[in-house]
Amino acid sequence: MAMFGCPEILAAILCLVFLFQLLWNRSKRDPLLTDWPILGMLPPLVLNLWQVHEFVTQVLKKKGGTGEFRGPWFTKLNYLVTLDPMNVHHMMSKNFGNYVKGPEFREIFEAFGDGIFTADSEQWKHNRAMLHSVFKSRSFEMFLERLIQKKVRSNLIPVVNHMQKQGTVVDLQDVFNRQTLPTSLWKLQKWIQIGEEKKMTRACKIFDQFLHECIASKRKELNGKYGKNEMEEHHLDLLTVLIKGRDTITSGLTWFFWLVVTHPLVERKILQEIEENFAAKEGDSMILGMEEVKNLIYLHCAICESLRLFPPIPFERKQAIEHDMLPSGHHVYPNENILISLYAMGRSEEIWGKDCLEFKPERWISKKGGIVHVPSYKFISFNAGPRTCLGKDLSFVQMKIVASAILWNYSIQVVEDHPISPSLSIVLLMKYGLKVRITKRGI
Numbered sequence: 069m070a071m072f073g074c075p076e077i078l079a080a081i082l083c084l085v086f087l088f089q090l091l092w093n094r095s096k097r098d099p100l101l102t103d104w105p106i107l108g109m110l111p112p113l114v115l116n117l118w119q120v121h122e123f124v125t126q127v128l129k130k131k132g133g134t135g136e137f138r139g140p141w142f143t144k145l146n147y148l149v150t151l152d153p154m155n156v157h158h159m160m161s162k163n164f165g166n167y168v169k170g171p172e173f174r175e176i177f178e179a180f181g182d183g184i185f186t187a188d189s190e191q192w193k194h195n196r197a198m199l200h201s202v203f204k205s206r207s208f209e210m211f212l213e214r215l216i217q218k219k220v221r222s223n224l225i226p227v228v229n230h231m232q233k234q235g236t237v238v239d240l241q242d243v244f245n246r247q248t249l250p251t252s253l254w255k256l257q258k259w260i261q262i263g264e265e266k267k268m269t270r271a272c273k274i275f276d277q278f279l280h281e282c283i284a285s286k287r288k289e290l291n292g293k294y295g296k297n298e299m300e301e302h303h304l305d306l307l308t309v310l311i312k313g314r315d316t317i318t319s320g321l322t323w324f325f326w327l328v329v330t331h332p333l334v335e336r337k338i339l340q341e342i343e344e345n346f347a348a349k350e351g352d353s354m355i356l357g358m359e360e361v362k363n364l365i366y367l368h369c370a371i372c373e374s375l376r377l378f379p380p381i382p383f384e385r386k387q388a389i390e391h392d393m394l395p396s397g398h399h400v401y402p403n404e405n406i407l408i409s410l411y412a413m414g415r416s417e418e419i420w421g422k423d424c425l426e427f428k429p430e431r432w433i434s435k436k437g438g439i440v441h442v443p444s445y446k447f448i449s450f451n452a453g454p455r456t457c458l459g460k461d462l463s464f465v466q467m468k469i470v471a472s473a474i475l476w477n478y479s480i481q482v483v484e485d486h487p488i489s490p491s492l493s494i495v496l497l498m499k500y501g502l503k504v505r506i507t508k509r510g511i
């Protein structure tokens with residue numbers, strides 16, 4: 069009887085793996101990378117983790133904008149990845165009801181609580197309606213305007229001024245971040261009641277009281293729709309939203325400052341615009357208000373441009389409920405996960421043209437001197453459709469107040485050879501911070 073030796077068995081196994089691999093590949097829709105047995109597409113991704121956003125951008129570009137990523141066998145790490153604005157429009161607006169955050173997202177982002185960031189369907193609608201009414205209230209806007217101005221005047225400018233006098237190297241990202249204590253530390257300190265946190269608790273009580281009044285003023289119009297406990301939940305949701313919003317502002321400001329100070333012509337145009345509008349204003353502080361910053365069109369465009377190239381939230385994840393077909397022709401299966409690369413969309417030639425990698429605020433200025441409207445499914449940094457960021461207007465106001473105050477008073481030079489690269493995190497920060505030297509302008 070003929071017996072099989074080791075080499076034959078090995079060859080048979082290899083043939084089986086090869087055959088399996090062929091069949092496996094055939095079942096896929098536009099694989100983004102080589103799909104290895106067992107490990108799937110993980111190896112090339114892991115090798116490029118240090119530059120993951122650039123890598124995803126290049127891969128999507130090569131594959132025409134949409135394709136499938138398959139993780140290791142028997143894991144749930146499978147995603148349809150896209151940068152196609154028509155797909156985004158479809159998922160975020162046209163067939164919005166079919167694309168949710170999903171239970172897995174809630175599990176991963178448990179720390180966000182079950183507020184607006186993780187909720188779906190009726191729960192989300194409920195939270196959104198409540199927060200929307202608060203965000204659009206004039207008294208809330210005015211409160212935040214005063215809060216931002218006070219922070220810039222009493223915290224940010226004195227800190228920057230001190231560092232300028234010391235003449236040492238400063239991490240600007242850290243400076244922006246320190247204006248906003250990390251949530252966990254804040255919560256921990258609150259719980260154990262130590263140090264500055266005692267003061268913090270008192271401050272929070274006052275802030276809470278204000279928020280309560282804000283919400284109470286809305287109670288009348290919402291009366292009958294919500295019960296008392298629900299009101300308290302919304303109150304907490306608002307605090308979570310404000311805390312989460314701060315991380316994105318830190319990211320937005322850090323990339324904005326890096327781009328502006330490394331593009332002297334843009335910096336000069338921003339200063340010129342401030343001078344034309346406010347030179348006669350108020351001594352040297354230049355802490356503007358909400359209405360005043362509306363006049364700073366070029367600054368607005370420079371902020372849009374930096375948020376396009378470095379969106380503070382670089383990925384958006386969705387989960388399909390039912391079968392669907394995307395405009396790109398890709399079939400979507402029930403429960404399938406979809407990943408939208410906001411970073412890659414900001415660098416797409418199809419959306420922004422051949423000069424998409426250049427920092428050019430001018431692309432946002434219309435022929436009449438206004439701001440070009442780009443639909444949110446193309447300029448996706450604040451998300452698109454019914455789930456568009458609720459803090460978008462507030463973010464522009466805050467970034468404009470901070471940017472005008474710092475740029476007007478100080479000149480910033482990035483430390484030579486300081487490496488600039490994005491971190492691997494939910495919010496797109498700079499991995500090594502933004503190391504700069506600061507001097508008083510005009511000296």
Ligand code: HEM
Pocket residue numbers: 184185196199309310312313314316317320375379380381384448449450451454455456457458459460462463
């Ligand atoms: C430059 C600053 C900001 C950027 C780029 C930004 C971007 C985004 C993005 C991409 C989302 C969608 C996230 C997701 O679906 O997982 C989002 C949602 C949201 N943002 Fe912002 N955000 C910024 C600042 C803020 C601020 C300051 C606030 C509030 C004070 C805020 C409040 C919200 C809320 C409430 C949502 C949830 C909207 C919903 O699901 O209906 N954001 N933001």
